[in-house]
Amino acid sequence: MGSRTSLASDVSMNSLLSEEERGIYQDPGLIRTVLSTTKTIAIVGLSPKPERPSYFVGTYLQYEGYRIIPVNPRADVILGEKSYPDLMTIPEPVDMVNVFRQPDECVEVAKQAVQIGAKTLWLQLRVVNFEAATIAQDAGLNVVMDRCVKIEHGRYSGSLHWVGMNTEIISARRGQRYF
Amino acid sequence: MAGQKRRFGFETRMLHAGHIPDTVTGARAVPIYQTTSYVFEDTDKAAQLFELKQYGNIYTRINNPTVAAFEERIASLENATGAVATASGMAAQLNVMMTLLDPGDEIVTSSHLYGGTTTQFVHTFRKLGLKAHFVDPTHLDNWAAAITPRTRLLYGETIGNPRGSVLDIEPLAQLAHAHNIPLVVDSTFATPYLCRPMDWGADVVVHSATKFIGGHGSSIAGVLLDSGKFDYSRFPTIADPDPAYHDLRFYETFGHYGFLMKARAVTLRDTGGALSPFNAFLLIQGLETLSVRMDRHVQNAQAVAEFLHGHPKVAWVAYAGLADNPYHALAQKYTPKGPGAVFTFGIKAGNPRLAGKEFIESLHLFSHLANVGDARSLVIHPASTTHQQLSDSELEQAGIDGGMIRLSIGLETTEDLLWDLEQALQATSA
Numbered sequence A: 001m002g003s004r005t006s007l008a009s010d011v012s013m014n015s016l017l018s019e020e021e022r023g024i025y026q027d028p029g030l031i032r033t034v035l036s037t038t039k040t041i042a043i044v045g046l047s048p049k050p051e052r053p054s055y056f057v058g059t060y061l062q063y064e065g066y067r068i069i070p071v072n073p074r075a076d077v078i079l080g081e082k083s084y085p086d087l088m089t090i091p092e093p094v095d096m097v098n099v100f101r102q103p104d105e106c107v108e109v110a111k112q113a114v115q116i117g118a119k120t121l122w123l124q125l126r127v128v129n130f131e132a133a134t135i136a137q138d139a140g141l142n143v144v145m146d147r148c149v150k151i152e153h154g155r156y157s158g159s160l161h162w163v164g165m166n167t168e169i170i171s172a173r174r175g176q177r178y179f
Numbered sequence B: 001m002a003g004q005k006r007r008f009g010f011e012t013r014m015l016h017a018g019h020i021p022d023t024v025t026g027a028r029a030v031p032i033y034q035t036t037s038y039v040f041e042d043t044d045k046a047a048q049l050f051e052l053k054q055y056g057n058i059y060t061r062i063n064n065p066t067v068a069a070f071e072e073r074i075a076s077l078e079n080a081t082g083a084v085a086t087a088s089g090m091a092a093q094l095n096v097m098m099t100l101l102d103p104g105d106e107i108v109t110s111s112h113l114y115g116g117t118t119t120q121f122v123h124t125f126r127k128l129g130l131k132a133h134f135v136d137p138t139h140l141d142n143w144a145a146a147i148t149p150r151t152r153l154l155y156g157e158t159i160g161n162p163r164g165s166v167l168d169i170e171p172l173a174q175l176a177h178a179h180n181i182p183l184v185v186d187s188t189f190a191t192p193y194l195c196r197p198m199d200w201g202a203d204v205v206v207h208s209a210t211k212f213i214g215g216h217g218s219s220i221a222g223v224l225l226d227s228g229k230f231d232y233s234r235f236p237t238i239a240d241p242d243p244a245y246h247d248l249r250f251y252e253t254f255g256h257y258g259f260l261m262k263a264r265a266v267t268l269r270d271t272g273g274a275l276s277p278f279n280a281f282l283l284i285q286g287l288e289t290l291s292v293r294m295d296r297h298v299q300n301a302q303a304v305a306e307f308l309h310g311h312p313k314v315a316w317v318a319y320a321g322l323a324d325n326p327y328h329a330l331a332q333k334y335t336p337k338g339p340g341a342v343f344t345f346g347i348k349a350g351n352p353r354l355a356g357k358e359f360i361e362s363l364h365l366f367s368h369l370a371n372v373g374d375a376r377s378l379v380i381h382p383a384s385t386t387h388q389q390l391s392d393s394e395l396e397q398a399g400i401d402g403g404m405i406r407l408s409i410g411l412e413t414t415e416d417l418l419w420d421l422e423q424a425l426q427a428t429s430a
């Protein structure tokens, strides 16, 4: 199933954003394009502790075939990958910057994401900072905000459905993978 | 990229939510995945599934593709963030309690409950070290007065069985939230078509899907749903490290899915009570016609209630669709399409207990049995069945009139139902 299959259904639950903001930062088409074109993901705030949410997400993304690059000044290696103190020190191209930090730290992260030429800034569920979003948008980056990359991947790949969750996807077309 | 996205209507979601025709076969109806288990892609994936790092099928006690289609569909209809299906309504309620409570915890519950639920909350609770405080649900003050520091949730039925009282969900949810506890609502009698408790602030909804959701009296089933809106960050059983899962903190890790993930991965896993795939298929068939059936159920119920209301051999009718019913105003707020199709009435007779028996035995179309929510009309006389061992004075104490009859109105031709009731009332002694 290619990424061209369009989806008409609104995905509105579990977000702090207004309908208009969701249209900008959580558009299903944008999210699907990001998920299908991204290869390398720098995870800012990835924890080395296996019980932490960021570790769950990192493990998930790795298993799904993305290359992850930990960004955590207090760790050397996480999930088998060398950890960097910040985005600027990563010596290779990064497609997506995925942020597990407090909202007030996001402006600095956004500036660095622009500087290293990332294509997407993705602020996790409940991480909302419009200034950071604008900085990235003005530089031409895709911006996703107040969404979890694992949940969204699960939503559009079909797996979130297997655990009884309401994906809000309604379609009579054949095929389950939407990116 | 940003485009106007469509919010599909209730009826569309009855038919489409939770099922996308699969890539391999394109099967239009939801297939019955009658399997206990699922071949893992590799050992890594297996390990990840067991650690809850991937979403996927493991074992049908925990999840199953046919069951998942039912779960997502009903979640969509209830405006819930997700659902866990169970083998019965009783199992769904117990799952909620075991997921949210620890020994020593208490709940405050409406006393207008299905009898089996009352028994569960008294006797099974005692074995688990839990305690339920029962309150008359009609006054908010009763609820507030019963809440203690040990109270972990409030519980009630949208339309109480069998008295037909309508729960005032909105202020009750506000009261619960003021105490940082969730409101759990059994919405069996309403179904998501007549009322969606989460739209009024309820956090968790349970159903006996055995009833109108299945709709044809064929399968025992239940389901629990979560709105995803309750803040469980300080709620011990969902927020604290779970020793049954490598000290996982369900709320921190899964956020708005935390309660549901625990209900499935811990409670359902450890207590069993999973829904069978075949029953899930039958429930899906039920959901696909839910709105059409419920419109007809309430239309027939209203006609029957009005007929009985004006009948000389009838002492009282407890249906909130009648203008003089004490719950009529609440019914108009919470169930504007009609307050369900299950209600009770009393026969006027010198010996109401005997008259009740005579009435039941004279019916031709109403099936005499212990269930509600079938497509067919059902009847039961509590004084000669569920409560037959009680003396007249004990019956009175239990709030049951010897001549009380409970009806569950089905989809038959309205005039045939009225005809049957009329001839049976004629046959009962005054």
Ligand SMILES: Cc1ncc(COP(=O)(O)O)c(C=O)c1O
Pocket (backbone or CB within 6 Å): B088, B089, B090, B091, B114, B116, B117, B157, B161, B186, B188, B189, B207, B208, B209, B210, B220, B221, B222, B371, B372
């Ligand atoms: C309101 C209500 N809740 C729960 C139940 C229990 O459901 P089940 O019989 O599916 O276990 C019933 C069954 O009669 C009911 O009427």
